Amino acid sequence: EAGVAQSPRYxxxxxxxxxxxxxxxISGHATLYWYQQILGQGPKLLIQFQNNGVVDDxxxxxxxxxxxxxxxxxxxxxxxxxxxxxxxxxLCASSFWAYEQYFGPGTRLTVT
Amino acid sequence: xxxxxxxxxxxxxxxxxxxxxNCSFTDxxxxxxxxxxxxxxxxxxxxxxxxxxxxxxxxxxLNASLDKSSGRSTLYIAASQPGDxxxxxxxxxxxxxxxxxxxxxxxxxxx
Numbered sequence: 233e234a235g236v237a238q239s240p241r242y243x244x245x246x247x248x249x250x251x252x253x254x255x256x257x258i259s260g261h262a263t264l265y266w267y268q269q270i271l272g273q274g275p276k277l278l279i280q281f282q283n284n285g286v287v288d289d290x291x292x293x294x295x296x297x298x299x300x301x302x303x304x305x306x307x308x309x310x311x312x313x314x315x316x317x318x319x320x321x322x323l324c325a326s327s328f329w330a331y332e333q334y335f336g337p338g339t340r341l342t343v344t
Numbered sequence: 345x346x347x348x349x350x351x352x353x354x355x356x357x358x359x360x361x362x363x364x365x366n367c368s369f370t371d372x373x374x375x376x377x378x379x380x381x382x383x384x385x386x387x388x389x390x391x392x393x394x395x396x397x398x399x400x401x402x403x404x405x406l407n408a409s410l411d412k413s414s415g416r417s418t419l420y421i422a423a424s425q426p427g428d429x430x431x432x433x434x435x436x437x438x439x440x441x442x443x444x445x446x447x448x449x450x451x452x453x454x455x
Contacts, residue, residue, distance in 0.1 A: 236387075263441055274348070274433055274445030275388070288442055323387060327441060332378065335388040 234258065236336035238324050244342045250312035253339045257305070257326030263287075264301055265333065266309050267323040275323055281307065282329070314343045346371040348436055350446035357424055358454050365419040365449045367434035372412045378443065379408050379419050380433045388433065392419070424453045 237256040245251050257264050262283050267275035278297065280287040283304035292299070296315070301307040311318055321340050325333040347370045357363055367377075374396055380388040392401045392408040394417070400409040407420040417434055431450045435443035 265441075265443075267443075272447070274435070274447050275443070276445070277442050280440070280442060287440055325388075329441060331376070331441070332390055332393045333441070333443060334390060335380075337387040340385070 236324055236326055236334055238322075238336035238339055240339060241337060242340050242342075244344065245314055247316055247343050248313040250310065251314060251341065252308055252310045253322050253324075253341075255307045255309070255324030255336060257307075257324070258334055261326035261328060261334075262304065263327045263329050264307050265325040265327075266299060266307070267325065269321045269323055269338070271320070278309070278322075311341075314341075316343050319343045346374075346436055346438070346444045348434060348444050348446040350432075350434060350449050352449060353447065354450045354452075356452040356454065359424060359426060361424050361453075363421050363424055363451070365421070365432050365434075365451070367417040367419070367446055369415050369417075369436045369444075371436075372415055373438070374412065374436045375439045375441070376437045377408075377410050377417050378435050378437065379406075379417075380435065382431045382433060382448070384430075391432075421451075424451075426453050426455050429453050 264281045266278045269275040279289040281301040299309045321338040323338045325335045327333045379391045394410040405422040431448045433448045435445045
């Protein structure tokens, strides 16, 4: 069974630029999550989708972050414009509703 | 608001030692408690998931326990090996699946 796929693995941008991350969940998983992990901390949920509807985006900085899940499968997370404090690893995870979550390898973003 | 705390933040042990990692949470109304392993520069690997109705789960040399009434979970690693060196994260979820993570315990097992 293929795992959660993410791309790119690494990205370096300057502040005020925009960036997009892509995630392909495990086949059949209706629930998809995006987490932000700042160095030395545990991951923090940014947004949760159930199929292509949003379940929780309470911690998503909506003035600069946006996310969508097309046709209930792949998802894209965008940051525009980026700030220095957005430097982090962005992790995508998927699951059957509230059951065991499986994580992708993450995208390491550096904002200079 | 759920908060998850892990103690200690770092741990160094000699190979072969049995060890316990601690996780505490403030809201006992959890749905699941999940333990993860994270290697440097990598994503999270799920180790064990304990449902709220369960008291423990075992996988190989790993055993995780859950005590909802006291707001605690422990991860027991038997006969530790250098390959066990990694950061271990615990996370509590409510019925929507949203995971609240602790800050992790970084384990080093010395040969």
